[in-house]
Amino acid sequence: MRVFITGASGWIGSAVTDEVLGAGHQVTGLARSDASAAALEAKGADVQRGDLDDLASLRAGAAGADAVIHLANKHDFGNQAVSNKAERGAVQALGDALAGSGRTFVIASGMAGRGIGPIGLEVDASPFHGPDAPRGGSENLALDYVAKGVRTVISRFAPTVHGVGDTGFMKVLTEIARDKGFSAYVADGANRWPAVHRSDAARLVRLGLENAEPGAILHAIGQEGVASRTIAEAIGAGLSLPVRSIEAADAVGHFGWIGGFFAMDIPASSAQTQASLGWTPTGPTLEEDLAGRWYFDS
Incomplete structure (x- = not known):
């Protein structure tokens, strides 16, 4: 084609x-x-x-x-x-x-x-x-x-479509943490983000x-939902910064435009997609990518 x-x-x-x-x-x-x-x-x-x-x-x-x-x-x-x-x-x-x-x-x-x-x-x-x-x-x-x-x-x-070279949400959250001096999540950090x-x-x-x-x-969707606290903790570890909770009312003030997104709980499944197309995600997980150095050294 x-x-x-x-x-x-x-x-x-x-x-x-x-x-x-x-x-x-x-x-x-x-x-x-x-x-x-x-x-x-x-x-x-x-x-x-x-x-x-x-x-x-x-x-x-x-x-x-x-x-x-x-x-x-x-x-x-x-x-x-x-x-x-x-x-x-x-x-x-x-x-x-x-x-x-x-x-x-x-x-x-x-x-x-x-x-x-x-x-x-x-x-x-x-x-x-x-x-x-x-x-x-x-x-x-x-x-x-x-x-x-x-x-x-x-x-x-x-x-979150992640990997080496990513300039999207994960990179934005990393730079916010670097600027603020700590890595944050909203409320108890149990809200989940899908990742691929x-x-x-x-x-x-x-x-x-x-x-x-x-x-x-x-x-x-490779992962149905990664808790925002898990994401914040990975960013904190990568930058050697403390990790803190912030109130939901302060999310936009702290994170800017991404604050409303990062507070969302939006888990999602790809089971039907995988069954219909024979697609199986095989790439690194979000946690594995955040355990590398690209997000923090680039």
């Missing part, structure tokens, strides 16, 4: 690009900078210049592909409305370009804020609808395209691209 990938040079996307190319597919990656374009070309991928606001470029990339993997997101946590609007516009542009073709549309989604049950399952529908919802309601919007002749596949990623190693997440996206049923919801 020729696969158009947005976010192809990002943290998850670069691993997905390698995985898809390694499976013998051709890749065209969306690139907004010369550096991203050069990185993609060095891997053997073609380049489509543009970004999430360039809807014409998105449509052109989709039109020339057998399948689309949409991983890019602005992640503007200081102005979520901007991110939500861009995400919805991109999904609609890509979906419209694929409508009626039977081609595949794999899109990234998330776990945070779902608020459904004691443990999130693949059968749980997203509660987010409409342009003002988190991620612009893009998961449900993409699933609407199944009825329009698109093979939509949803990949819900754990909030980057290599496992990339392999799941490729398997979903090749084998998932239309309308499938996949969970890129």
Whole structure:
């Protein structure tokens, strides 16, 4: 297949690009900078210049592909409305370009804020609808395209996609601890975060691209839930800092924008995903990655 990938040079996307190319597919990656374009070309991928606001470029990339993997997101946590609007516009542009073709549309989604049950399952529908919802309601919007002749596949990623090179939530929490002089967790620290190693997440996206049923919801979850206190203690050990509890009311004041996320209890299962695709996470656990030095020495 020729696969158009947005976010192809990002943290998850670069691993997905390698995985898809390694499976013998051709890749065209969306690139907004010369550096991203050069990185993609060095891997053997073609380049489509543009970004999430360039809807014409998105449509052109989709039109020339057998399948689309949409991983890019602005992640503007200081102005979520901007991110939500861009995400919805991109999904609609890509979906419209694929409508009626039977081609595949794999899109990234998330776990945070779902608020459904004691443990999130693949059968749980997203509660987010409409342009003002988190991620612009893009998961449900993409699933609407199944009825329009698109093979939509949803990949819900754990909030922590970890590994060497990670600049996401774990790295942010590490730098906050370094700055504050102690590693913190909220209340009793029993709230849980799912986690997945980057290599496992990339392999799941490729398997979903090749084998998932239309309308499938996949969970890129290697660990159902790691207690936030366990995370804080690992960061404290890595930085040789004390570990403390803070009150829930102080979470945003202490952690900034990530405080609301780090206080969430959002365990999630990938049992159905593993059974349907024969996917078994094999990468290091979050605790194993935090026991290494990359998060603390880089």
